Amino acid sequence: MLAQAPHPLSADQSMPHVRIHGLNKWFGAVHVLKDIDLTIRAGARIVVCGPSGSGKSTLIRCINGLEAFQKGKIEYEATSLGKNTRETAKARRQTGMVFQGFNLFPHLTVLANCTLALRRVLLKPAREAEEIAMRHLTAVRIPEKAKAYPAQLSGGQQQRVAIARALCLNPRVMLFDEPTSALDPEMIKEVLDVMIALARTGVTMVCVTHEMGFAREVADEIVFMDEGRIVEQASSKGFFSGTAHPRARLFLDTVLRH
């Protein structure tokens, strides 16, 4: 289903969706992001990797304003982050976020998780919201669980629902923050399969992950971070063919040995 229909917003490949300039962030005295420059073009599939504590999750959380930053700019097509809450909300509506811990709303059914923002943010009527939600639940291959509650689903199923929930708002950029790190090994594949299918529709993706197989198959750009800096930014081919920065090389060796 996902593989057939191109994403409606994937047509224009020239305009960047998000531009990050000289981004710096501190947690107290700890300098966690240092002079980050990154452009997310329309249709890009960027994988952000690096050792833990390198700032990759913080970076992705800055992109949709979940974390504040102290210096630099994050510009969207129509607005930029951090100006005020209204502009931040406007930017957030252009991004979809998938969390490591799924973060489904446990008191709502799967369907209600997906329709909540459609109804309360985009103000769609109930029926239309449910149609949109069912379309995305079908795309992540879990329509039969629409009436179930999150606690009745496996981790992999919950994460697929979380992906559907984010897609419902038709975001221009999908952000993934280690989407498979909290999953049992046998559930990782079902989530990665959904993400691979999603990537083939041409949707713009930024994904923080340690899944190098996924990166090799899907990413067109790899961003390697270490100690708060982007140490290497390369095409997927370039990154995996051995021309990488020594620290990236070391990281790859460690990750791939598993």
Added chain:
Amino acid sequence: MSTFNIWLGILQGLGTTAQVTAYGLVFAVPFALVFGVAQFLTTGMTRFLVTAIIEFWRSSAVVVLLFVFYYVLPVMGITLSALTVSALVLGLNTGGYASQAVRAGLQSLPAGQREAGMALGLSRLAILLLIELPQALIAMGPTFINNLIQLVKATSLVSLVTLTDMTFRAKEIAQTNYDPVAIYSALLLAFFVVCYPIALAGRWLEARIQS
């Protein structure tokens, strides 16, 4: 006077006990919700003020508050009926306790719930009303039942400001019949009969929440 008649006599005060409880909830529920949420959301000076108001109601002795509001306010030109004073004082005292359950319930939610709401573009108010409060209130249901039982039991104090509740009736009967064992045992039983079903309802609620 037979023990049964004593008991019937005491139950004549049940109406007042129920009235003070119900009227007290009219003060307790809004206070707990508004101040619990306010303490959760505010910072700095505002939070200090909110906390001060909660602590005033929570940490003052109920008997003293009853006397202050019933006997001192009229001196300042404000006269409230005994029922209103009782409902206000008992309600806000219970509401003070319940506000802490509301705040704790909100604080115990994982940060990811709020973040997921923010990432979906929901406003702070929408996140509070649609995501945080429903979960916090359900989780705190058993605590609210405890608070309700406390409120029912605290109504025994309103006899001190002339209301004819069950405790007042017991004291009236004690004045005409010297039979403290039968009278106060019957009063104990009367409160138990009112409070135990609430406790049972609370246990039923707890079981439902866990399933």
